[in-house]
């Protein structure tokens with residue numbers, strides 16, 4: 318039976334992961350969701366699991382040492398899945414500091430607490446022995462590798478070359494995780510995933526933002542020429558991959574997770590317009606994102622060959638299902654986009670017009 322700490326479980330991937338874990342694994346005895354509930358955290362995403370006796374919500378900050386230490390003692394976690402982060406590249410360009418503190422110091426705080434609870438001799442700096450049943454999983458991103466040209470893919474050995482404050486903070490956190498494994502011997506895995514899509518994604522990200530604008534006949538802001546490429550993965554395939562790494566991943570290893578679905582942004586935007594029956598005249602080219610990575614593509618051969626995970630969603634199925642989900646959950650979207658979101662949108666997009 319597992320006792321799991323999930324951080325950032327009220328966000329997009331974290332909430333999908335909690336649904337996935339509680340519905341697929343009877344071996345979960347206790348799952349604590351530690352989430353600060355920033356603008357990106359939404360308890361509505363978790364309404365259907367709230368009454369599950371295994372589920373506990375703690376509103377708090379991953380950088381709060383005292384709180385994190387107390388939770389480890391109280392709940393006796395054997396597993397940490399660390400999603401909590403500032404996750405939006407555009408916000409990181411405007412306000413980098415919070416990305417560095419949340420994403421780097423937050424990671425260090427969790428690792429310190431895990432080591433002091435899981436190490437068999439916590440006061441012996443030379444001891445590298447841990448309880449046999451523990452694991453720390455860092456949810457990272459393909460953005461740590463930087464940008465690709467027209468050919469090639471990211472493997473786990475691609476050198477880190479982050480280009481935005483967001484990706485630099487994620488790469489730094491990965492380095493801290495690696496260093497803690499090398500120095501203290503804590504059993505860790507790092508997963509590096511490509512762009513996720515699916516239900517509950519905050520409408521500041523490409524797919525939900527474009528669906529929302531198209532529905533309202535508002536302009537669809539395309540950065541630069543719209544020919545940047547991302548490698549899309551359905552969020553449930555990502556959740557399944559994380560569970561596979563938790564079960565079978567070898568300590569200290571990094572696993573890339575990707576869906577073999579490279580698409581140019583414009584291709585996706587045109588598909589959304591066509592699914593919604595809206596005209597392409599809604600497309601509005603705006604100033605490009607500074608430091609915009611041109612292409613990401615994940616080579617997922619390692620997780621496929623060594624751990625036996627493969628994605629099950631085709632993009633064609635997943636994107637149509639996702640568009641339907643947003644149309645059927647327009648109340649969920651309206652509640653998010655009616656408040657502070659409007660200030661965000663004005664600030665982010667009014668200066669970008671070309």
Ligand code: NAD
Pocket residue numbers: 324325326327328329330331351352353354355356357358359377378379380399400401402403404405419423456457458459487509510511512513514519
């Ligand atoms: P998100 O922005 O939707 O959610 C982040 C969650 O973290 C929110 O619930 C927020 O309240 C919480 N949070 C933020 N700061 C916190 C703090 N100091 N303490 C506790 N909780 C805090 O993010 P997401 O898209 O679900 O991404 C989850 C993770 O996956 C991130 O680490 C991100 O870097 C990584 N990732 C995301 C994608 C993607 O396509 N979305 C792809 C690869 C990797």
Ligand code: DAU
Pocket residue numbers: 404405406407457458459460510511512513521522523524526538539540543545546547582606613
């Ligand atoms: O690759 C994984 C990463 O994917 C994650 O680590 C990040 O947390 C996640 O936010 C995502 O980053 P991107 O920058 O790729 O995602 P975003 O949805 O912001 O943008 C996707 C592409 O669409 C990118 O090329 C920028 C472009 N774009 C985005 C927005 C919001 C536009 O052209 N217009 C827009 O308004």
